[in-house]
Amino acid sequence: MQRELFKPRELAVKPTTKNGPRLWFRRLVIWGEPDAKPIQDIEFGPGLNIIWSPDPADRSARDDGEAPPGPGHGAGKTLVCRLLRYCLGEPHFASDVLRSKISSAFKDGRVGVELIVDGAEWVVVRSIGVFGHDVVLEGGTLEAAVSSNTAPTGIAPLIDMLVERFLTADVAALVTKSREGEEETEAQRRAWLFAIAWLTRDQECHFGKATEWRAAASESGSPARRLSVGDANNVVRALLGAITPREHRLEAEVEKLGRRREDEGRGIERRRWLIEQSLKRILRAVELEGKPLPEGDLLGQFLRNAARVRVAQVAVVDAKGELASVDDLEAKYESERKEVERLEAELSSAETKRSTAEAVAKQIASETPGLTASLDEAEIPTCPVCEVPIDRVLAEGCKLSHKLPDVESLRQRQEKNQRDLRDKKAEQAAAEEALKRLGPQLKAATTRRDKAWADLRAARRQRDARTEVWYAARRIGDDVGDLEKLLTENAEAEKTLADIDTTLKQRREAAGAERDQHGQVFARLGQHFDPLVRRLLGPKSEATGRVQHDGNGLNLVVEYGGERSTPAINLVKVLAFDLATLCRSIEGATKLPPLLIHDSPRSSDLGLSIYHELFHVVRELEKAGSGPQFQYIVTTTSRPPDDLVGDKRVRLKLNGSPAEARLLRRDL
Structure with a gap:
């Protein structure tokens, strides 16, 4: 219809100058x-x-x-x-x-x-x-x-x-x-x-x-x-x-506001994720998962009360109770450990004494036959010429032998050898007696020490577990504080975002009006x-x-x-x-x-x-x-x-x- 009623526009140009191109x-x-x-x-x-x-x-x-x-x-x-x-x-x-x-x-x-x-x-x-x-x-x-x-x-x-x-x-x-x-x-x-x-x-x-x-x-x-x-x-x-410069300025403001809005939006989304994760962690800690929760400003106080209840449930009231017994067990273990070390030292010493006495007694016993032979030979000497035993008096009288063995000295050596052998035998027997006595004592002490160590470890685990739960319960309060801070920041950011949206809309409308002009x-x-x-x-x-x-x-x-x-x-x-x-x-x-x-x-x-x-x-x-x-x-x-x-x-x-x-x- 329009093509039939109106003639298409023709190309028409009206120059503003007659002096040729500028x-x-x-x-x-x-x-x-x-x-x-x-x-x-x-x-x-x-x-x-x-x-x-x-x-x-x-x-x-x-x-x-x-x-x-x-x-x-x-x-x-x-x-x-x-x-x-x-x-x-x-x-x-x-x-x-x-x-x-x-x-x-x-x-x-x-x-x-x-x-x-x-x-x-x-x-x-x-x-x-x-x-x-x-x-x-x-x-x-x-x-x-x-x-x-x-x-x-x-x-x-x-x-x-x-x-x-x-x-x-x-x-x-x-x-x-x-x-x-x-x-x-x-x-x-x-x-x-x-x-x-x-x-x-x-x-x-x-x-x-x-x-x-x-x-x-x-x-x-x-x-x-x-x-x-x-x-x-x-x-x-x-x-x-x-x-116009005003429209250019408005569009620059729109561009700047748009970038700011994107930044605020990303910040809000990040805080929302942090709030969700923090709330899940707190509810799990206070054992309120799946329970209805208040909204708005009441949420923080509600979670603080739940945190205080949790702390009271795991707090240690008696200072000499479960946690204090760990000190007693540590002292008992230390005493048993030292007793085992003492018995081990005594046992080692007795073993050393027994071995030494046995070795020395064997060495002394090995010298006895030689001393006896030497003494027998000294008491009945043999003629160095004819190799026939002679009477000492004759020998001294005839002066055929000018050097005879010292019988007294040999007899003293034999007696000392016998005394030393008896002493070492006694030492060996005493050491063997000590070994028989210390062995059962060490075994019993070792058993007592191992039990004391097992009791101490169990007590420590119990104390640590209890302490961890107690501190975790105490941390809930801090987590609630952080959550409230995030909620406040996000509420302020959402208000800022709403203000930016309002301003952005106004600037866009103003720029659009300029553009329409x-x-x-x-x-x-x-x-x-x-x-x-x-x-x-x-x-x-x-x-x-x-x-x-x-x-x-x-x-x-x-x-x-x-x-x-x-x-x-x-x-x-x-x-x-x-x-x-x-x-x-x-x-x-x-x-x-x-x-x-x-x-x-x-x-x-x-x-x-x-x-x-x-x-x-x-x-x-x-x-x-x-x-x-x-x-x-x-x-x-x-x-x-x-x-x-x-x-x-x-x-x-x-x-x-x-x-x-x-x-x-x-x-x-």
Whole structure:
């Protein structure tokens, strides 16, 4: 019904200026070294600018007079885009590997652009070699800026000027969050890099998402490479003028409150678990498991009373009772142990005495026969001449023997030998008697000692068990105190969480109200997005498009026989979104310059009819105003529409081979 009653909206753009684009590239020059002839000198103009590297299979009859081109890839289209944004302040102009190859080939290479900003001429020269040398001049010429005699200025003056002209300090503060210890100017320069990222998407992103501008693999050094979805949405809103400092502050508060709420929630859940475990332990200790319990403040007092009852049940009333008897048993055991040690010592001594006496008695007994023989021989001597026993008197009288044995001495030795033998026999007998007596005594003492030890161990176990139960009962009171503390802390945390929820709701509502006030920004953006979608998909497609933004972020919708979200349709969404933003920039409604650089936007199996319509739409935008009020630079391998193949808008044609046909005119 609506399609029948209302005519679809047509694309209409109302420029706010007649002086041309506020920012556009007029010239790109590449030098192998300063003061040398340029490798490339490319002129650009307002409106559509095409960098084309023809595909050999994409030819028509109009190309018969030309030599077949080399491969359409590897010619340097992407490098052109990267060099342009490098001259706008991006840190790197290629991947690490390619930069290394280029700097090796052109050790003092330079790239420069003539840039028109609000009608004023600026020249920028940056190093692509191993020697850093960046120059920014207002007015002047590229030839002067690239001269070895020109002192470097760094790229910061250009970025600061562009921030002041387009973003302003307030908008830059909305675009990016200041880092700790970072100066305000550095944050503003990072904000400009976000703007560049949107205006000059990486080819590696394949135009898949509206807020995905830089691929990490591109190694561009841009802060947009790892930008979160939420931060990217804030960048879009800030650059579109769809967010105010108050809303930005409210959203920061919402984010902070959200993190605090998560922390409080985790703390509450942890304390609830601790409370549950503590309560189980206390109830088990006071033997109240499974019993009904009071709630609220009564629970603590109830558990304290139960703890006191438990302590009374296991307390020791009589100091001389069960626990005190352990001391008596220890004294008894010690006495029995010493008695065993005494008997063992006596037994060992008696055994030693018996063994010694027996050994000495045997030795004495072994000497007795010799002494008896010696005495007998001394009493009846034998003649040394005839070896016949003689009478002592005769011997003394005849003086035949002048030396006779000392009989008295031998007799004394024999008597002593006999006395010693009797004494040792007596000692041996006494020791054996002691052994017979001490053995049973030691056995009985050992039995008494072992029993005393067993009694002492049993008493100690009983005392320890009783003491442990008593102390455990006493600890219940401490556990109840800890439980009450946890309950109090959790109650306060739950109150805090409720307050946070209330405040969070208020801040979200306030932020939502602010967001609703800026809803017309996206509505007006949608007034360009809808006809652009329809133009790209074809007038017969009856497609419609709209731009939505809510608390969940930016959402691009294309209705095409139902809501569509294929890779090719998503690419159309991104192209239409960028072009709609370009239209709003032409109308002076954004914080972005009316500039777009699209590197090979035909991907995701995009139909050639849609792709060619992109060029037609851009050409139509050139007619808005007294002349093109924007600049759109696009690189392509696919053939442009026939009416543009020989047009001046094709600023540069490149080929993958031979080497001279590439951007840098050599192999790397």
